Amino acid sequence: MGRFGRPHGVSGDVNITPATDDPDRFLELTEVWTVIDGVRTRLRVETVRMMGTQPVVKIEGYDTREEAARLTNLSVEITGDLVRPLPEGSYYQFDIVGCKVRGIDGTDYGVLEEVLFYPANDLYRILSTRFGEILLPAVERFVVRVDIDNREIIIDPPPGLFEPKQDDGGQKR
Numbered sequence: 437m438g439r440f441g442r443p444h445g446v447s448g449d450v451n452i453t454p455a456t457d458d459p460d461r462f463l464e465l466t467e468v469w470t471v472i473d474g475v476r477t478r479l480r481v482e483t484v485r486m487m488g489t490q491p492v493v494k495i496e497g498y499d500t501r502e503e504a505a506r507l508t509n510l511s512v513e514i515t516g517d518l519v520r521p522l523p524e525g526s527y528y529q530f531d532i533v534g535c536k537v538r539g540i541d542g543t544d545y546g547v548l549e550e551v552l553f554y555p556a557n558d559l560y561r562i563l564s565t566r567f568g569e570i571l572l573p574a575v576e577r578f579v580v581r582v583d584i585d586n587r588e589i590i591i592d593p594p595p596g597l598f599e600p601k602q603d604d605g606g607q608k609r
Contacts, residue, residue: 437461437468438512443504444492449483450504452491452512455529455553461520462491469513527582535587537562537572540580545570545598548589560589568601 441451452462462484469478480496498504519528529551537545537560546564551574558574572578572593581590 437514438491440470440507440510440512441490442508443501444487446501447494448498448500448504449492449494450498450507451487452493453553454489454491455551459489459491460486462486462493465514465518468493469515470507470510472510527584531584532582532589535582535584535589537564537589537591540590540592543598545591545593564598566600567598570598572597 437456438452438454441453443449444451454462463486465481465484467478467480469476471477482494482496484491484493486492495504495507498507513530522528532548533550535548537548539545544564544566546562546567548560549563550561552559552561552571560572560574560579562570562572564570572591578591578593579589580592583590
């Protein structure tokens with residue numbers, strides 16, 4: 437649903453950067469999940485308030501600014517039973533992360549590792565042994581089809597975006 441941001445105030449409140457089209461959903465939550473030191477962890481939500489379109493939460497057990505700062509940049513997740521249906525052509529991040537990315541010509545471009553959220557459009561961070569790390573704008577022009585059932589995303593990337601990595605043979609530059 438988003439990422440924890442920086443602390444808000446001195447009493448353990450923390451901003452959330454929403455990754456949802458409906459940030460008011462945070463007002464309904466009594467718990468969220470995140471990964472702390474590699475362990476999926478449930479966090480109890482004490483309070484939620486909105487500062488414009490940004491949720492500010494108080495998490496049980498995080499009572500100081502310093503404690504809240506430990507949450508910064510961690511994911512904010514919910515359980516599957518709280519997920520709402522999406523309109524046709526929309527996908528949850530958990531639906532597409534891990535999907536194979538292929539070109540319309542069958543080229544294997546790698547695996548979608550992360551969705552980065554930006555105001556203009558999202559970016560897909562794709563990792564490939566052949567091409568390295570690539571950021572692809574997640575727009576209709578480049579994303580032709582998303583096939584959740586087959587865990588595959590078909591793209592038509594702009595020319596020059598995917599160039600094979602150059603092996604420098606261990607030479608320093």
